[in-house]
Amino acid sequence: MRLSRDYVDVVGGVGLVLFGGWVYAHAAAEYDFGTLRRMGPGFFPAALAVLLMVFGALLAVPALFRSGEGPRISVRSFLSILAGILAFAWLIEPFGLVPATIALVGLAALAEPGFRPIRTALLAVALSALGVLIFSQGLGIPIPAFRWSPA
Known part of the structure; x- marks a missing residue:
């Protein structure tokens, strides 16, 4: 329209x-x-x-x-982005920054039709590395890259 x-x-x-x-x-x-x-x-x-x-x-x-x-309303996009944000929030404490970022990127990538697994994996690895470099190393925020402490 x-x-x-x-x-x-x-x-x-x-x-x-x-x-x-x-x-x-x-x-x-x-x-x-x-x-x-x-x-x-x-x-x-x-x-x-x-x-x-x-x-x-x-x-x-x-x-x-x-x-x-006209605006296109996509329930799939909304739900996959929301799921990615929630997964990040739930996973960062028990598993660390890298697994939480990978889950966020993987779920958010499902918002777009035509899922590209290689591109998504490369983006997840790059964003995880940047997150560790910027937040853990650069700013000194005590977020471990990996952690195993199941609830």
């Missing part, structure tokens, strides 16, 4: 702007911004909120001037 405007991107962009505005308002009300030389705890969330609002506007404004397709 062809529409006169790309309402999917308009709604998505407005949603990003609204969410960014809420995050900015929360950061401004709850935390000190500090200065550029001595940033406070509210500076980084506020800066990310502004970027989110800018990207939302960059998505929504051009969509007002182009036609687009």
Whole structure:
């Protein structure tokens, strides 16, 4: 179904702007911004909120001037993404970051028709390695890559 405007991107962009505005308002009300030389705890969330609002506007404004397709609602996509998020949350504590990430990527990949197992496996391995490098090694967050402690 062809529409006169790309309402999917308009709604998505407005949603990003609204969410960014809420995050900015929360950061401004709850935390000190500090200065550029001595940033406070509210500076980084506020800066990310502004970027989110800018990207939302960059998505929504051009969509007002182009036609687009009507929204397609896919229950399969919703359920597989939700299952991936829940699997990650349930698996990270007893099994570690790598198995939880692999489960997340594998289940989320089922959202798209035409499942590609090799591409999904490569993505899962790459994201697992990046997660370990960034969170465990780089930031020092105590999330083990692998753990075996069944409930």
